[in-house]
Amino acid sequence: MSITNRVTRMLGVEKPIVQAPMGWIARSQLASAVSNAGGMGIIETSSGELDAVRIEIEKMRDLTDKPFGVNIAQAFVRDPKIVDFVIDQGVKFVSTSAGNPTKHTADLKAAGLTVFHVVPTLKGAMKAVEAGVDGLIVEGGEGGGFKNPDEVASMVLLPLVRSKVDVPIIAAGGFVDGAGMAAAFALGAEGIQMGTRMVSSLESPVHQNWKDAIVSAAETDTLMLNRRHSPALRVMRTEKTSGLEYSEENVMGTFGSLLDLYFGGDMEASIALTGQVAGRIDAVRPVADILDDIMSEFHDTLSGLADTYLA
Ligand SMILES: Cc1cc2nc3c(=O)[nH]c(=O)nc-3n(C[C@H](O)[C@H](O)[C@H](O)COP(=O)(O)O)c2cc1C
Numbered sequence: 178m179s180i181t182n183r184v185t186r187m188l189g190v191e192k193p194i195v196q197a198p199m200g201w202i203a204r205s206q207l208a209s210a211v212s213n214a215g216g217m218g219i220i221e222t223s224s225g226e227l228d229a230v231r232i233e234i235e236k237m238r239d240l241t242d243k244p245f246g247v248n249i250a251q252a253f254v255r256d257p258k259i260v261d262f263v264i265d266q267g268v269k270f271v272s273t274s275a276g277n278p279t280k281h282t283a284d285l286k287a288a289g290l291t292v293f294h295v296v297p298t299l300k301g302a303m304k305a306v307e308a309g310v311d312g313l314i315v316e317g318g319e320g321g322g323f324k325n326p327d328e329v330a331s332m333v334l335l336p337l338v339r340s341k342v343d344v345p346i347i348a349a350g351g352f353v354d355g356a357g358m359a360a361a362f363a364l365g366a367e368g369i370q371m372g373t374r375m376v377s378s379l380e381s382p383v384h385q386n387w388k389d390a391i392v393s394a395a396e397t398d399t400l401m402l403n404r405r406h407s408p409a410l411r412v413m414r415t416e417k418t419s420g421l422e423y424s425e426e427n428v429m430g431t432f433g434s435l436l437d438l439y440f441g442g443d444m445e446a447s448i449a450l451t452g453q454v455a456g457r458i459d460a461v462r463p464v465a466d467i468l469d470d471i472m473s474e475f476h477d478t479l480s481g482l483a484d485t486y487l488a
Pocket residue numbers: 197198199200202221223248250273274275295316319320321322323349350351352370371372373374376449450451452453454
């Protein structure tokens with residue numbers, strides 16, 4: 178099942194479903210599964226490991242002939258040549274996040290790339306549109322990862338941004354199924370981006386312990402850290418993160434050994450960035466099944482609503 182709208186046309190995909198960029202996780206194994214399933218696979222640069230990222234992009238050319246994109250998480254990539262690096266990789270789609278949209282948009286667009294910027298507020302959305310982005314990724318505070326300390330839920334943010342801008346919107350934060358996608362579309366989105374669902378997919382490279390923690394999580398099992406600083410973070414509730422929840426200190430220095438958590442499975446070794454939607458995920462599933470089910474549930478939701486309310 179495919180859809181034609183501004184997002185699928187601009188990204189060159191059959192399904193308007195984007196896999197979130199995630200440091201170390203959004204590499205070729207996961208991203209190629211998403212692209213091959215008809216969605217948009219994204220390769221991260223937030224790890225800062227650009228040599229490894231270059232190799233992952235080479236691998237993508239072997240693993241898929243479908244489109245994929247790259248993310249520039251501006252706060253985390255210190256290499257001043259990041260824009261040249263991304264342009265040199267020959268991808269057509271880039272999402273920019275965690276930074277000022279005026280910084281890279283003009284250069285990326287001049288090189289022919291399609292640029293979507295991640296925004297957590299209406300003010301951020303207006304600034305990105307002014308900077309000339311092609312579209313927005315509107316990210317609600319229920320999503321996993323780095324967040325604006327003054328977080329706003331997708332339910333409020335999406336229709337607000339939609340009412341003020343004309344560019345296409347990809348909704349992020351809290352999405353996991355076709356009913357959620359239909360809700361996002363009703364509020365003005367033309368695509369969805371998923372992080373937590375993708376971390377817990379079969380093709381995700383993270384340790385099984387993190388996937389199991391997501392599968393067994395309740396909707397209340399994430400918390401926000403670093404609200405008094407920026408960025409804030411939505412993370413899995415563990416002993417370590419519960420202890421940091423009300424800390425006045427900037428927790429950015431207390432990450433510990435991230436890779437021991439991500440790939441070693443020690444959930445107390447670091448901080449597992451995870452969204453509230455973990456509470457709705459009850460199995461580790463292949464990416465292709467996830468995307469197929471979302472598309473058919475999306476269709477069933479819309480036709481069910483039409484049958485009930487427009488008959
Ligand atoms: C483990 C993890 C790492 C993330 N890293 C990044 C990143 O490098 N760049 C970025 O723009 N967003 C990052 N995010 C945010 C996601 O891109 C996405 O917008 C968010 O996860 C959506 O909410 P969801 O978790 O409810 O699907 C990350 C999220 C998670 C869960």
